[in-house]
Amino acid sequence: MNKVTSKMPRIQQKYEDLSKCLKCGKCLSVCPIYAETKYEQAAPRGRVALIEQAYKGNIDLSEVFRKRLSFCLNCKACVDACPSGVRGDDLILLARAELVDRGKITYIERFIFRFLLKRGRLLPPVAKWATFMGTLANKILPEKNPLTLFLPFPDGWKERIYPKIAKKTVMDTYPEVVKVKNPKMRVGYFVGCGTNMVYPNIADALIKVLTHNDIEVVIPHDQICCGTSIYNSGDFESGIKHAQKNLEVFDKLDIDCIVVACASGGLTLKKEYPELLKAGKFKVPVYDISEFLVDHIDLKKDFKDSHYYPQDAPHPQDATYKLTYHDPCHLNRGQGIKDQPRKLLKLLPNVKFFEMEEADRCCGGGGSFNLKYYPTSKKIMEHKLKNIKKIDVDTLVSGCPGCMMRFEETFLQENIPMKVKHPIEILCDAYGL
Ligand code: SF4
Numbered sequence: 001m002n003k004v005t006s007k008m009p010r011i012q013q014k015y016e017d018l019s020k021c022l023k024c025g026k027c028l029s030v031c032p033i034y035a036e037t038k039y040e041q042a043a044p045r046g047r048v049a050l051i052e053q054a055y056k057g058n059i060d061l062s063e064v065f066r067k068r069l070s071f072c073l074n075c076k077a078c079v080d081a082c083p084s085g086v087r088g089d090d091l092i093l094l095a096r097a098e099l100v101d102r103g104k105i106t107y108i109e110r111f112i113f114r115f116l117l118k119r120g121r122l123l124p125p126v127a128k129w130a131t132f133m134g135t136l137a138n139k140i141l142p143e144k145n146p147l148t149l150f151l152p153f154p155d156g157w158k159e160r161i162y163p164k165i166a167k168k169t170v171m172d173t174y175p176e177v178v179k180v181k182n183p184k185m186r187v188g189y190f191v192g193c194g195t196n197m198v199y200p201n202i203a204d205a206l207i208k209v210l211t212h213n214d215i216e217v218v219i220p221h222d223q224i225c226c227g228t229s230i231y232n233s234g235d236f237e238s239g240i241k242h243a244q245k246n247l248e249v250f251d252k253l254d255i256d257c258i259v260v261a262c263a264s265g266g267l268t269l270k271k272e273y274p275e276l277l278k279a280g281k282f283k284v285p286v287y288d289i290s291e292f293l294v295d296h297i298d299l300k301k302d303f304k305d306s307h308y309y310p311q312d313a314p315h316p317q318d319a320t321y322k323l324t325y326h327d328p329c330h331l332n333r334g335q336g337i338k339d340q341p342r343k344l345l346k347l348l349p350n351v352k353f354f355e356m357e358e359a360d361r362c363c364g365g366g367g368s369f370n371l372k373y374y375p376t377s378k379k380i381m382e383h384k385l386k387n388i389k390k391i392d393v394d395t396l397v398s399g400c401p402g403c404m405m406r407f408e409e410t411f412l413q414e415n416i417p418m419k420v421k422h423p424i425e426i427l428c429d430a431y432g433l
C-alpha cells in the first residue's frame, strides 16, 4: 500500500502492516475471542481490515468501530501466528489511541486514568471501597434492579467475586531500601498495582529471596502505576506521563537493574515505554523476576541435589506442591519468557510439575477486558479450566497478578480447591524463608 495521507496519524507509523496482511486467516485459529464468537469482525483479520478501511478514509471512526476494537484481549496470539509479521496488537492499540484523541473516552476511564492511577496513595483506599461496595451489592441486591443501570461494568455483576485488598500495601510495609550486609548487587523493584494492593505476599517472597541471595532491594516509593491499562485503552497521552514519571524515578537510582514480578508491568517497562509510547528506555536493564533468577543468579548451587530438568526425570518424593504453570500472554508472547519459570519451578524440591495442554492460551483476563466483556471472558476461562482438570494438580502458578486474580475468582466460583501462586512464592517456600 502506498502511504496515503490519512486522518489517522498514529496508524501512519504502522501503515505497512496493513498492506502486509494476506487475509490468509491463520490468526483466526488462535484468537480466543474468535474461538468463542466465530465472528469475523471480532477476529484479528477483521480488525486489521477495519483499521485499513478507516485509515483510507472509507469508514468513520464510529461507535461500532470503537466497540470492535475494544473487544480484544491484547493476548498477542495473532501476532505469533501471522506468517507476514503483521502487528495486529499494535495496530489495535494505535487505533484505540486515535479514538481517544477524538475524545472517545468514558468518564469512568477519564477518572481512573487521568486522576486515580496517578495518585498512588489514593488508589488502595478507593479500591478497598469499590470492592467492599461491589461485594455488599452482590449479597443484598437482586440480580434485576434499577441500580445496575448505573454500573460501569454491568455484565455478570452478580457473579463477580472481587479480590481482597490487602490491609497494608507493599509501599506501607517496606522502607525504600531493604539492606543486606556486603551486597553483591543492588536492584530496583518495580512493584505494580496488583502486587502492591492485592498480593503483597509476592513482594514479601521476592524481597526474602533476593536478600537471601545477598542482593539489596531498592523500592522507590514515588513509583506509580506502569500505565498498562491506560495506554491499552488508547489513552496514550496519560500512558506517556506514567512512563516519564517511572523513568525519572528509577533512572536517578544507583542500581544494577530493575526487577518486576508482573507480566504486563514488565512488558510495559521493557518494550512499550521505548517502542509504542516512545517515552524512553531505562538506563539499566529490566528483568522479569524468573528471567533474572534463572539467567543471572546461580540458583542451582542451592538446589543441586533436587535438580531434575529433564521432563522424564522422577518427581521429588516429598513435594509440597503438585502444580501446573499458566503462561501469561504478556510474559510469554510479550517478552519471550516461557522457559525460565519452568526451569525455576522444576529445580525445586518442593514441586511436582505437570504441564497442562495449551498452557500458553489466554485465561480471558485481559486487564479490563474481563470487566467489560465478562461472559466472553468466562467462556475463555472455561476452556482453560477443562485443560487444568485433565491433570492432577493442587496449585496453579502464574507470573502475572492479573491472571492470578482471574484464576482465584474462577476457582472460588466453581468451588475448586486450588491454590494460586506466583513462582517466586514457591521458590521462597523451597528456601524455607
Ligand atoms: S490480540 Fe488476542 S484477542 Fe486480540 S485479535 Fe489478537 S488473538 Fe484475538
Ligand code: SF4
Residues within 6 Å of the ligand: 020, 021, 022, 023, 024, 025, 026, 027, 028, 044, 045, 048, 081, 082, 083, 084, 085, 086, 088
Ligand atoms: S495471519 Fe496475518 S496475514 Fe493472515 S489474516 Fe491474520 S493478520 Fe493477515
